[in-house]
Amino acid sequence: MLGKFWLPLGVTTNCMAGLYIHIPFCRKVCFYCDFHFTVSLKNKDKIVESICREALLRSDYLEGRPLKTIYLGGGTPSVLGLEELLQLFSHMYKILGCSNDMEITLEANPDDLTLDYLQNLKKYTPINRLSVGIQSFIDKHLIWMNRRHTAEEAIKCIEHAHQAGFENINTDLIYGIPQMNLDQWHFNLETMTQLNVQHISAYHLTIEPNTILGRRYKKGLVQETGEQLSWQQFEMLVENLGKKGYDHYEISNFAQPGFYSQHNTNYWNYIPYLGLGPSAHSFNGHSRQWNSCVNADYIAGVETGGAYFETEKLGANELYNEYVMLAMRTKWGVDKENLKEQFGNKYLRHFVSESVKFVETGHMVENTGQFRLTCKGKFISDYVISGLFYME
Numbered sequence: 087m088l089g090k091f092w093l094p095l096g097v098t099t100n101c102m103a104g105l106y107i108h109i110p111f112c113r114k115v116c117f118y119c120d121f122h123f124t125v126s127l128k129n130k131d132k133i134v135e136s137i138c139r140e141a142l143l144r145s146d147y148l149e150g151r152p153l154k155t156i157y158l159g160g161g162t163p164s165v166l167g168l169e170e171l172l173q174l175f176s177h178m179y180k181i182l183g184c185s186n187d188m189e190i191t192l193e194a195n196p197d198d199l200t201l202d203y204l205q206n207l208k209k210y211t212p213i214n215r216l217s218v219g220i221q222s223f224i225d226k227h228l229i230w231m232n233r234r235h236t237a238e239e240a241i242k243c244i245e246h247a248h249q250a251g252f253e254n255i256n257t258d259l260i261y262g263i264p265q266m267n268l269d270q271w272h273f274n275l276e277t278m279t280q281l282n283v284q285h286i287s288a289y290h291l292t293i294e295p296n297t298i299l300g301r302r303y304k305k306g307l308v309q310e311t312g313e314q315l316s317w318q319q320f321e322m323l324v325e326n327l328g329k330k331g332y333d334h335y336e337i338s339n340f341a342q343p344g345f346y347s348q349h350n351t352n353y354w355n356y357i358p359y360l361g362l363g364p365s366a367h368s369f370n371g372h373s374r375q376w377n378s379c380v381n382a383d384y385i386a387g388v389e390t391g392g393a394y395f396e397t398e399k400l401g402a403n404e405l406y407n408e409y410v411m412l413a414m415r416t417k418w419g420v421d422k423e424n425l426k427e428q429f430g431n432k433y434l435r436h437f438v439s440e441s442v443k444f445v446e447t448g449h450m451v452e453n454t455g456q457f458r459l460t461c462k463g464k465f466i467s468d469y470v471i472s473g474l475f476y477m478e
């Protein structure tokens with residue numbers, strides 16, 4: 087049987103769409119982070135204006151498909167004040183097709199989430215989901231990462247979010263931090279689940295070359311967490327959250343029943359989305375577009391009608407590779423019939439024959455035509471999934 091999210095490409099691309107808005111500002115540089123942001127907030131109002139204008143310029147990109155989700159990501163969207171958020175929403179609602187039942191997520195840092203701010207979000211904006219970057223409940227880790235908040239502030243902000251009436255909250259945690267032992271990771275998981283959040287995203291620390299952490303690593307000042315400890319932390323994550331009723335529905339994502347991230351699930355299901363703001367990506371089923379990562383170029387392009395994004399037309403191999411990459415990350419995996427229907431026998435034969443070795447090694451399982459990663463396979467998912475790609 088197909089998972090309930092899997093629909094043939096032609097169907098999904100015609101019925102709904104998502105909107106991503108990138109807010110490229112942060113108050114402080116986290117040492118590990120390679121996302122696009124600047125800590126100079128001086129162009130905040132210009133960026134908000136340009137994003138509103140970009141929505142107008144690209145309003146037909148989604149070809150009339152109604153928006154089902156809006157995701158304000160970053161960077162740190164919670165650096166925006168209430169007025170800036172209202173300006174964005176009033177433009178989006180006016181220009182793009184919005185409905186009343188949309189999932190609208192704001193990515194936020196704990197230090198921005200005062201009770202007052204949260205109550206205003208709840209009262210005046212349509213935001214109905216928060217995604218809060220907690221990372222760890224151990225101050226030593228937060229200092230090491232150069233985070234702006236303490237563990238106590240992180241706990242307080244989740245309590246405030248509940249108090250303000252938010253009933254759909256995601257929190258991000260990072261494991262595989264050097265010097266993090268199993269007891270500390272266990273403590274973080276226990277603390278998080280006691281806060282009764284509906285959704286948890288847990289990422290293994292990646293040492294990105296273009297970050298302060300990456301430069302320290304290159305100089306030999308930082309050691310990567312060993313594979314065995316990383317594996318033990320991943321295993322603990324899956325077991326612990328599973329026991330507490332969180333469904334492990336994507337490699338890094340866990341949800342209480344009814345609280346899958348609709349926006350991200352739509353990405354994994356190939357549903358079109360428009361990305362506004364510097365560095366944002368867009369996808370319409372056949373091509374990808376990505377905006378300039380230079381804020382000044384983005385603003386100038388939007389304001390003067392110059393080029394501010396690039397486009398890549400996706401060929402059959404890229405579409406297949408992307409489909410496999412996204413589907414295999416989820417608990418539904420790849421369905422043979424669905425793969426054949428969308429890509430034909432050539433790609434089906436390739437997928438099935440490349441899967442054999444991973445099934446033999448216990449990294450994948452097949453059950454009535456559905457192929458999924460096992461826990462062991464999820465741990466090295468990049469390696470396994472790239473082994474299923476079609477290369478010419």
Ligand SMILES: C[S@@+](CC[C@H](N)C(=O)[O-])C[C@H]1O[C@@H](n2cnc3c(N)ncnc32)[C@H](O)[C@@H]1O
Pocket residue numbers: 118119120121160161162163193194195196218219220221258259260289290291292293294
């Ligand atoms: C784009 S950030 C935005 C969240 C928000 N600005 C914050 O930091 O609270 C989304 C999440 O990606 C994760 N992340 C970013 N860089 C990472 C890295 N190098 N390794 C692991 N996780 C990372 C963090 O958990 C972070 O909360």
Ligand code: SF4
Pocket residue numbers: 111112113114115116119120121123160161162195219
């Ligand atoms: S983790 Fe969040 S707050 Fe830190 S630099 Fe990245 S986007 Fe900004």
